[in-house]
Every structure is written in C-alpha cells, then in structure tokens.
Amino acid sequence: MSSHSFTPREQFGVTFVDLARRWRRALDHSLAQTGLTDATWAPLVRLHEAGDGVQQKELALRVGLRESSLVRLLDILESNHLIERRTDDADRRAKLIFVTEAGRTAVKRIRKVLARVEGDILSDLSDQDVAAMLHAFARIGERIQPILDDAEHTA
Structure with missing residues (x-):
C-alpha cells in the first residue's frame, strides 16, 4: 500500500480522464434511445453548431478526430439520413457536409437528453x-x- 499523498496537480490528469470516461458512459447510456453513440452524436451536434456547408477537414478539427476516422462516422450518419455530403463548388476535391431535416430533429432530441442528464450531474x-x-x-x-x-x- 502506497503512503504517498498526491498533490492536486498530480491527481488532476488521472481524475480528469476517469471523470471524462464516466461522463461519456452516462451520456451514451442516456442517449441510447436516440440510436446514436458518442462517436456519432458528437460530430452531428458539432456540425449543427457550425452551420451547414462545413468541409470534412474543418469538422474533423472541431471534433478532434483525424479526417480518415471522421469519414467512417459520416458514412454512418449519412446512411441514417442525418447528414448529406455535397461537392464543394469552390474546390471539387472537397466535400461539404449538411445536416438534413432528420438530422436537425435528432439534434433537438440529443440536446434535450443532454440538458436533462447534464442538469442532473451539475445540479449541486x-x-x-x-x-x-x-x-x-x-x-x-x-x-x-x-x-x-x-x-x-x-x-
């Protein structure tokens, strides 16, 4: 058994990582009814916040993913008709991402669940x-x- 007591700075990283994992699990559990996981609902919410016509590269930066990882998530969102990708007229190699009406409806449901769960967690x-x-x-x-x-x- 260790007798070392850790300073708040020494405890911060481990505590923060543990809290972030548990926070995500609580949100994922509550959001299971929407059919989306953190991996898919977070990019959808970030895209909705950014507004329509965001390039994949920009969205990858916003959600902290490599573009190649984001593409797989966008494939899932697109197959569920929550987003659509269109060629950028200014740069034919780039794709712009748009939230569909179904995607906007999903974001409203997600936001409602997030507000309830986060309200409970942060209540005190x-x-x-x-x-x-x-x-x-x-x-x-x-x-x-x-x-x-x-x-x-x-x-």
Whole structure:
C-alpha cells in the first residue's frame, strides 16, 4: 500500500480522464434511445453548431478526430439520413457536409437528453462554478493544442 499523498496537480490528469470516461458512459447510456453513440452524436451536434456547408477537414478539427476516422462516422450518419455530403463548388476535391431535416430533429432530441442528464450531474454546482470550470478547460485546451499539432506533424 502506497503512503504517498498526491498533490492536486498530480491527481488532476488521472481524475480528469476517469471523470471524462464516466461522463461519456452516462451520456451514451442516456442517449441510447436516440440510436446514436458518442462517436456519432458528437460530430452531428458539432456540425449543427457550425452551420451547414462545413468541409470534412474543418469538422474533423472541431471534433478532434483525424479526417480518415471522421469519414467512417459520416458514412454512418449519412446512411441514417442525418447528414448529406455535397461537392464543394469552390474546390471539387472537397466535400461539404449538411445536416438534413432528420438530422436537425435528432439534434433537438440529443440536446434535450443532454440538458436533462447534464442538469442532473451539475445540479449541486452554481452557474459560477460551471463557468469557472469552462474557463479553466478552455485554458487547458489552449495548452493541449500545440502538443496535438506537434503529434500530427511527427506522425
């Protein structure tokens, strides 16, 4: 048995990863009724937030996936008639992604479930607590991005 006590900074990464996994499992469980997993509902919601006509490359950046991984997820969303891909008139090699009416309906259902589940999870935190966490996450995200960019260039 270890007698070492860890500082908050030493505990942060492991705790954050564990929390993120459990958060995703809770959301996936609650979203099972929509027929979508985190892998598919997250890109659909991000695309809806971005607006129609987003290039696959841009969406991949927004959801933190490699473009090749995103293509498989888009295939699933397209086969379920939630999105459609169209050739970009400005660049015939590129595809633009659009949310269909069925996709917009799915996003509304997803958002409703997310609001309920996240409301339950965050119920004992104040709006200021949540805002402070979001601010801290944004700062952490800014520090992570250069590491990811470097990994992309060396991969």
